[in-house]
Amino acid sequence: MQTRVLGTTGVHVSSLCLGAMMFGAWGNTDHDESVSIIHKALDAGVNFIDTADVYSAGESEEIVGKALAGGRRDGIVLATKAHGVMGDDVNERGNSRRWLIRECENSLRRLGTDYIDLYQIHRPDPDTAVDETLSALTDLIRAGKIRYAGSSTFPASQIVQAQWAARQAGLARFVCEQPPYSILVRGIEAEVLPVCQQYGMGVICWGPLGSGWLSGRYRKGTGLPQSRRAQRLPVRFDMSLPGNQAKLEAAEQLAVLAEQAGLSLIDLALAFVLNHPAVTSAIIGPRTMEHLDSQLGAAEVTLSADVLDRIDQIVTPGVNLNAGDGGYLPPALADAALRRR
Secondary structure (H helix, E strand, O other), rough: OEEEEOOOOOOEEEEEEOOOOOEEOOOOHHHHHHHHHHHHHOOOOOEEEEEEOOHHHHHHHHHHHHOOOOOOOHHHHEEEEEOOOOOOOOOOOOOOHHHHHHHHHHHHHHHHHOOOEEEEOOOOOOOOOOOHHHHHHHHHHOOOOEEEEEEEEEOOHHHHHHHHHHHHHHOOOOEEEOOOOOOOEEEHOHHHHHHHHHOEEEEEEOOOOHHHOOOOOOOOOOOOOOOOOHHHHHHHOOOOOHHHHHHHHHHHHHHHHHHHHHOOOOHHHHHHHOOEEEOOEEEEEEEEHHHHHHHHHHOOOOHHHHHHHHHHHHHHOEEEEOOOHHHOOOOOHHHHHHHHO
């Protein structure tokens, strides 16, 4: 499988990154089967695995740890994330030094490893100064607990803010960003991707299949399939929302385009993400072996200029068809009190 350099780190990672969100209670509860899926991805040339503490309350990390036991760890670039709610205590979440130092140790234990290659901040935290977060991450790097730090689903303004804070205080900087990106969720093309290129940051895209909308299962006249993701994130699937109606229409047109190009819709969707010059890797998140088999081949697909132009006609560049798919809602929009001061 093709590899690409993660930003300016010199670390080579596979163009497809194995996302582990669906291993555990959120998806596949069979640990042995999940381990087999991970092993098959590694055997196919994937050397990059991404998980997070919050995925199935740590169970995903435990499964990844099982899969990498027995000598597979050293050949893998292992990434995880912190920020989400991990307990009833009000301080068992967020981006504070107090929590990150503690939660990094928890992730190391669950993963069964002495170090994490890439430790990412899962979302911005309006209650924590970014230099507080970067200072904690710098100390974790110096202690050998993590190798690099990254951000996930940060707006462009906060990516820039973090880069400048690191430079001014002499702290470790975020070497990559993990944003949502697919044919249906193109908002990051306007500012996030150009900013990452400007600062030499790698880009690891989550949701390249649009939360399943680009899997080929969503077609007009067939009824919407049931999924656990739809139960957890109804705003992405509620057909009373115009944005989701637009996604169904686009998915139908894209399926026809893929067929005309001699591709599966999955290959078209993943190849589109990988085609952007700012993108390092696209995260695939299989729940079953069948899902993995259907996605691995996309790493070898190149889209012609004509196909890319047709995609732009179906979904306008720089646009999220459904605003709720962006992954992060700034506090100024989420809290009415902040809009009406």
